[in-house]
Amino acid sequence: MSVTAAKGFTAAGIAAGIKENGNPDLALVVNNGPRLAAAGVFTANRVKAAPVLWSQQVLKGGTVSAVVLNSGGANACTGPLGFQDTHATAEKAAEVLGLSAGEVAVASTGLIGVRLPMDKLLPGVEKAAGELSAHGGEKAAIAIKTTDTVHKTSVVEGDGWTVGGMAKGAGMLAPGLATMLVVLTTDADVDAPTLDKALRAATRTTFDRVDSDGCMSTNDTVLLLASGASETTPPYGEFAAAVERVCADLARQLIGDAEGASKDIRIEVTNAASEDDAVEVGRSIARNNLLKCAIHGEDPNWGRVLSAIGTTSAEFDPDALNVAINGVWVCKNGSVGEDRELVDMRYREVHIIADLAAGGDSAVIWANDLTADYVHENSAYSS
Amino acid sequence: MSVTAAKGFTAAGIAAGIKENGNPDLALVVNNGPRLAAAGVFTANRVKAAPVLWSQQVLKGGTVSAVVLNSGGANACTGPLGFQDTHATAEKAAEVLGLSAGEVAVASTGLIGVRLPMDKLLPGVEKAAGELSAHGGEKAAIAIKTTDTVHKTSVVEGDGWTVGGMAKGAGMLAPGLATMLVVLTTDADVDAPTLDKALRAATRTTFDRVDSDGCMSTNDTVLLLASGASETTPPYGEFAAAVERVCADLARQLIGDAEGASKDIRIEVTNAASEDDAVEVGRSIARNNLLKCAIHGEDPNWGRVLSAIGTTSAEFDPDALNVAINGVWVCKNGSVGEDRELVDMRYREVHIIADLAAGGDSAVIWANDLTADYVHENSAYSS
Numbered sequence: 001m002s003v004t005a006a007k008g009f010t011a012a013g014i015a016a017g018i019k020e021n022g023n024p025d026l027a028l029v030v031n032n033g034p035r036l037a038a039a040g041v042f043t044a045n046r047v048k049a050a051p052v053l054w055s056q057q058v059l060k061g062g063t064v065s066a067v068v069l070n071s072g073g074a075n076a077c078t079g080p081l082g083f084q085d086t087h088a089t090a091e092k093a094a095e096v097l098g099l100s101a102g103e104v105a106v107a108s109t110g111l112i113g114v115r116l117p118m119d120k121l122l123p124g125v126e127k128a129a130g131e132l133s134a135h136g137g138e139k140a141a142i143a144i145k146t147t148d149t150v151h152k153t154s155v156v157e158g159d160g161w162t163v164g165g166m167a168k169g170a171g172m173l174a175p176g177l178a179t180m181l182v183v184l185t186t187d188a189d190v191d192a193p194t195l196d197k198a199l200r201a202a203t204r205t206t207f208d209r210v211d212s213d214g215c216m217s218t219n220d221t222v223l224l225l226a227s228g229a230s231e232t233t234p235p236y237g238e239f240a241a242a243v244e245r246v247c248a249d250l251a252r253q254l255i256g257d258a259e260g261a262s263k264d265i266r267i268e269v270t271n272a273a274s275e276d277d278a279v280e281v282g283r284s285i286a287r288n289n290l291l292k293c294a295i296h297g298e299d300p301n302w303g304r305v306l307s308a309i310g311t312t313s314a315e316f317d318p319d320a321l322n323v324a325i326n327g328v329w330v331c332k333n334g335s336v337g338e339d340r341e342l343v344d345m346r347y348r349e350v351h352i353i354a355d356l357a358a359g360g361d362s363a364v365i366w367a368n369d370l371t372a373d374y375v376h377e378n379s380a381y382s383s
Numbered sequence: 384m385s386v387t388a389a390k391g392f393t394a395a396g397i398a399a400g401i402k403e404n405g406n407p408d409l410a411l412v413v414n415n416g417p418r419l420a421a422a423g424v425f426t427a428n429r430v431k432a433a434p435v436l437w438s439q440q441v442l443k444g445g446t447v448s449a450v451v452l453n454s455g456g457a458n459a460c461t462g463p464l465g466f467q468d469t470h471a472t473a474e475k476a477a478e479v480l481g482l483s484a485g486e487v488a489v490a491s492t493g494l495i496g497v498r499l500p501m502d503k504l505l506p507g508v509e510k511a512a513g514e515l516s517a518h519g520g521e522k523a524a525i526a527i528k529t530t531d532t533v534h535k536t537s538v539v540e541g542d543g544w545t546v547g548g549m550a551k552g553a554g555m556l557a558p559g560l561a562t563m564l565v566v567l568t569t570d571a572d573v574d575a576p577t578l579d580k581a582l583r584a585a586t587r588t589t590f591d592r593v594d595s596d597g598c599m600s601t602n603d604t605v606l607l608l609a610s611g612a613s614e615t616t617p618p619y620g621e622f623a624a625a626v627e628r629v630c631a632d633l634a635r636q637l638i639g640d641a642e643g644a645s646k647d648i649r650i651e652v653t654n655a656a657s658e659d660d661a662v663e664v665g666r667s668i669a670r671n672n673l674l675k676c677a678i679h680g681e682d683p684n685w686g687r688v689l690s691a692i693g694t695t696s697a698e699f700d701p702d703a704l705n706v707a708i709n710g711v712w713v714c715k716n717g718s719v720g721e722d723r724e725l726v727d728m729r730y731r732e733v734h735i736i737a738d739l740a741a742g743g744d745s746a747v748i749w750a751n752d753l754t755a756d757y758v759h760e761n762s763a764y765s766s
Contacts, residue, residue, distance in 0.1 A: 047693030047701045047717070077689050079702070079718030112686025113719055215673045216694045289672070290598045290761050297762025303495025306460050310430030311599045318430045319462070334430070335462030336496055372755035378673050379680030
């Protein structure tokens with residue numbers, strides 16, 4: 001049900017011809033109100049795509065009536081002309097939907113450094129507007145796929161209200177955020193500042209802790225739109241929890257479909273002196289290519305975990321570090337622990353615990369292994 | 384000629400049985416004086432191997448009479464017993480050579496988290512001492528190889544004096560330093576503080592700017608020993624330049640033999656606001672897995688260069704960035720530049736220039752591409 005699970009939203013997904021292979025490549029999500037509140041979180045990359053620069057401006061108003069999303073081109077590093085293309089896209093959607101362009105967010109994904117084929121994209125916006133439906137969420141989720149093998153959707157039901165969403169992302173997945181586009185919708189009656197608070201809290205512990213390949217995108221966009229159509233204003237805690245559940249579910253789906261990956265690695269850093277320390281250590285482990293190769297080879301190579309921890313500024317004593325892989329404490333007190341032969345790594349999900357023995361904070365980072373398939377996909381395919 | 388090119392040094396390389404395949408695995412380098420001055424630079428990793436902790440103490444005295452190096456085991460993350468093993472190694476060398484153990488440096492490389500077979504290593508030290516020769520530099524260089532396909536040596540002749548050296552390192556190559564062991568020797572008559580100054584200056588712009596795979600080792604050690612046997616004290620500038628040339632030559636050899644690599648990538652960051660900015664940007668580009676895959680695929684994917692630059696804190700305007708790949712300015716002013724079809728990437732060496740248009744400083748970082756062979760070597764081989 002994706003972005004149309006919540007009342008008050010319509011969506012469409014079509015093939016506009018942006019992708020040369022004819023696959024769906026353009027999605028439209030419309031908030032029919034009565035409320036048009038919205039919040040957004042964008043990539044921390046300082047090289048930002050034109051649609052990110054545009055949508056950041058739109059979100060400042062706290063109102064979004066529609067979102068146009070395209071795959072098949074990132075419209076990043078395309079200069080002033082690329083920004084004009086994004087502007088024209090918003091204008092086109094505003095025109096056919098009878099809205100103000102200043103309330104239309106735009107998101108793009110695909111190859112960096114190439115202009116979008118506007119002669120196909122603009123008619124596509126008009127075509128998508130003609131196919132808007134309260135059952136269009138699935139098609140919208142399909143239209144934003146790039147190298148994704150499956151489309152990703154999630155829905156959580158509250159007491160009389162709903163949060164749903166869709167995501168795409170398979171490579172360039174790293175904090176701040178992943179190469180991903182996410183649109184969440186809710187029919188809860190919630191104002192823009194509250195949406196912003198709930199969305200930032202949720203992304204901080206979900207999308208922002210996904211680190212598939214250490215590469216930060218130019219296009220990451222996560223939007224949360226509220227229609228108010230349920231006429232219910234849930235308690236903040238319940239609402240924020242629902243938003244976080246949808247984000248966590250979608251984030252887990254991104255890791256599960258990462259380019260070329262054969263393992264999903266859950267890295268839990270425990271007993272850290274601070275949450276920041278735990279996150280820094282988790283990311284360092286997540287980005288260690290040698291460890292990622294070892295996990296691919298089902299080799300519980302805890303020495304590579306320790307060498308990754310050693311590169312951080314987190315508080316710890318090297319002789320107090322403990323590491324467990326799939327439940328076996330292979331490293332105790334910075335040295336050899338339980339027999340590594342006991343570690344069973346046959347399954348896709350691998351759990352690493354890094355105990356810093358320095359405090360009471362913790363964090364979980366999700367990563368993938370490094371495989372020949374990842375190399376192949378990213379050396380043979382321009383993205 | 385390696386470490387025995389300079390007068391006053393003898394060396395040996397033997398098979399002690401540390402490696403199960405019977406290959407050479409133990410090297411001994413002895414400074415016969417008259418001077419016994421030395422300097423050392425070690426890994427910045429906070430998880431340091433026992434031989435690093437030991438040798439750091441030895442180097443504090445500024446005197447090194449001998450260096451024992453072994454491949455086949457890193458003696459890292461081995462706890463107090465591992466440190467005792469290093470101590471016993473130094474004691475054994477001191478005993479058979481008639482030296483003080485406090486003047487014997489030790490360096491190890493190989494798998495982390497495994498104790499060394501001391502029943503083989505200690506007799507090996509005695510055997511190596513019996514084979515010391517003024518022509519033993521080549522054998523010593525061979526005995527420190529791990530996954531290296533070739534041994535690495537370099538010699539620069541001064542006016543009546545010589546600097547020579549050997550290096551090993553093929554994976555876990557990243558600043559601070561690489562997974563590498565390097566011993567440099569000179570017969571110049573230079574005191575320890577001057578050696579330290581020249582060595583730090585040289586490693587800062589050579590070994591420290593090699594980033595093959597972003598992974599920092601627990602064992603990196605670079606030693607520079609001076610015998611004074613030439614009875615010549617060169618001007619500092621000439622001496623420092625010779626040390627830097629040997630370091631640069633060895634660093635380039637490390638990149639050229641990196642595990643699984645098919646390309647050597649020279650990343651030059653120009654017009655940076657500071658040298659620190661240039662180095663930060665160069666390392667970010669060097670570590671971008673997606674770019675490393677693209678280079679492997681001979682795809683001049685400059686968008687991945689820009690997305691890597693965007694993750695740094697360096698001073699730049701995204702709309703002023705320029706990128707050249709093998710001489711073609713594929714990105715100008717943050718947007719599409721010359722035709723990417725003009726880029727010829729058939730050769731092993733690839734040159735990337737990232738022009739930050741923000742100042743007058745620059746830096747060069749060397750990296751490798753990311754290949755299926757790298758994944759294979761590091762998933763199938765525990766190291």
